Amino acid sequence: xxxxxxxxxxxxxxxxxxxxxxxxxxxxxxxxxxxxxxxxxxxx
Amino acid sequence: xxxxxxxxxxxxxxxxxxxxxxxxxxxxxxxxxxxxxxxxxxxxxxxxxxxxxxxxxxxxxxxxxxxxxxxxxxxxxxxxxxxxxxxxxxxxxxxxxxxxxxxxxxxxxxxxxxxxxxxxxxxxxxxxxxxxxxxxxxxxxxxxxxxxxxxxxxxxxxxxxxxxxxxxxxxxxxxxxxxxxxxxxxxxxxxxxxxxxxxxxxxxxxxxxxxxxxxxxxxxxxxxxxxxxxxxxxxxxxxxxxxxxxxxxxxxxxxxxxxxxxxxxxxxxxxxxxxxxxxxxxxxxxxxxxxxxxxxxxxxxxxxxxxxxxxxxxxxxxxxxxxxxxxxxxxxxxxxxxxxxxxxxxxxxxxxxxxxxxxxxxxxxxxxxxxxxxxxxxxxxxxxxxxxx
Numbered sequence: 001x002x003x004x005x006x007x008x009x010x011x012x013x014x015x016x017x018x019x020x021x022x023x024x025x026x027x028x029x030x031x032x033x034x035x036x037x038x039x040x041x042x043x044x
Numbered sequence: 045x046x047x048x049x050x051x052x053x054x055x056x057x058x059x060x061x062x063x064x065x066x067x068x069x070x071x072x073x074x075x076x077x078x079x080x081x082x083x084x085x086x087x088x089x090x091x092x093x094x095x096x097x098x099x100x101x102x103x104x105x106x107x108x109x110x111x112x113x114x115x116x117x118x119x120x121x122x123x124x125x126x127x128x129x130x131x132x133x134x135x136x137x138x139x140x141x142x143x144x145x146x147x148x149x150x151x152x153x154x155x156x157x158x159x160x161x162x163x164x165x166x167x168x169x170x171x172x173x174x175x176x177x178x179x180x181x182x183x184x185x186x187x188x189x190x191x192x193x194x195x196x197x198x199x200x201x202x203x204x205x206x207x208x209x210x211x212x213x214x215x216x217x218x219x220x221x222x223x224x225x226x227x228x229x230x231x232x233x234x235x236x237x238x239x240x241x242x243x244x245x246x247x248x249x250x251x252x253x254x255x256x257x258x259x260x261x262x263x264x265x266x267x268x269x270x271x272x273x274x275x276x277x278x279x280x281x282x283x284x285x286x287x288x289x290x291x292x293x294x295x296x297x298x299x300x301x302x303x304x305x306x307x308x309x310x311x312x313x314x315x316x317x318x319x320x321x322x323x324x325x326x327x328x329x330x331x332x333x334x335x336x337x338x339x340x341x342x343x344x345x346x347x348x349x350x351x352x353x354x355x356x357x358x359x360x361x362x363x364x365x366x367x368x369x370x371x372x373x374x375x376x377x378x379x380x381x382x383x384x385x386x387x388x389x390x391x392x393x394x395x396x397x398x399x400x401x402x403x404x405x406x407x408x409x410x411x412x413x414x415x416x417x418x419x420x421x422x423x424x425x426x427x428x429x430x431x432x433x
Contacts, residue, residue, distance in 0.1 A: 002180030009168045035164045037194045044126040
């Protein structure tokens with residue numbers, strides 16, 4: 001098993017959003033920012 | 045004028061032009077993109093990987109070339125975000141001075157509806173694991189590194205927007221209330237399916253494509269339409285446009301398929317913008333002459349179109365209700381004499397005003413897109429040529 005313990009959606013994704021350090025604390029905003037980042041990675 | 049007064053003045057130039065009032069002078073929407081980097085003597089690799097260098101590049105451009113709105117403030121390409129995670133589709137080459145993108149698609153045709161129902165879930169569970177061979181080994185530190193780069197990129201973008209507005213008196217392009225929405229068929233074209241995939245889907249999977257487009261538009265463009273409908277009447281006087289979008293997918297659509305996948309939400313958005321007495325800019329890449337019939341009946345003062353390949357004088361006859369943006373061909377900017385460029389600029393302004401915004405006809409990207417001497421002369425001319433009508 002690899003290091004990526006966040007592969008499930010939504011549980012792994014939400015856990016990652018919670019654990020990532022961001023300038024904001026609001027869980028909804030953190031998930032939104034992770035979604036935005038995922039979109040950038042997917043489309044670039 | 046203070047920077048704030050310049051913002052208001054420049055915004056009014058655009059607003060007057062779109063409304064077919066004769067502005068003090070014709071506004072210049074400058075479409076310089078990566079050309080700025082080469083003109084400043086830097087390599088792409090230097091500017092894309094160092095925000096301090098990119099800031100210098102943009103500041104130098106603002107100091108030398110006069111304009112009223114700039115297409116790109118240096119934050120167009122998030123290379124650093126992508127490179128912090130893995131290999132990207134976009135690439136650049138310092139030797140040949142090329143920036144490009146490899147063809148890609150986010151999902152196969154059979155997954156279109158699944159993707160549309162929950163794009164983030166699909167990207168997370170299918171697209172990213174298939175694309176990155178080391179996905180299973182990505183740990184918190186990998187995601188954190190990319191998130192840090194993403195915030196740095198956003199911070200740079202905001203910094204540049206504020207520098208433009210507060211130091212150079214250049215307004216924001218779009219009202220923050222409405223911004224830059226995307227139609228589902230455009231995201232299908234640009235990434236979800238890509239040009240080839242979308243072309244095949246239109247022929248082989250039209251119903252699945254329609255279902256996916258409708259699902260995505262309900263979550264995207266119809267939300268924007270509802271937002272616009274809820275706003276007060278009138279334009280945002282500190283920005284050049286209330287709302288903007290890019291049209292590129294139309295280049296592979298016939299009138300029939302344009303109606304099926306694009307027209308309904310586009311028509312609703314334009315009518316809603318018109319009912320709120322706001323103004324909408326569409327960047328029309330490629331040519332759109334075959335679709336002009338769809339744009340002819342909207343009230344004058346609502347729509348502005350940035351033209352890439354369509355002849356601007358023919359468009360004036362074909363679309364007398366639409367403010368036209370463009371006219372300055374990059375081939376001329378590079379190959380013609382200064383005087384020829386100035387004569388052409390004067391002709392554009394004299395013959396197309398009212399209802400005209402001066403701009404380069406494509407993103408000025410590569411070294412051969414503009415001769416610096418010509419570009420500066422044209423910028424100086426447009427900034428000083430007062431309308432006499």
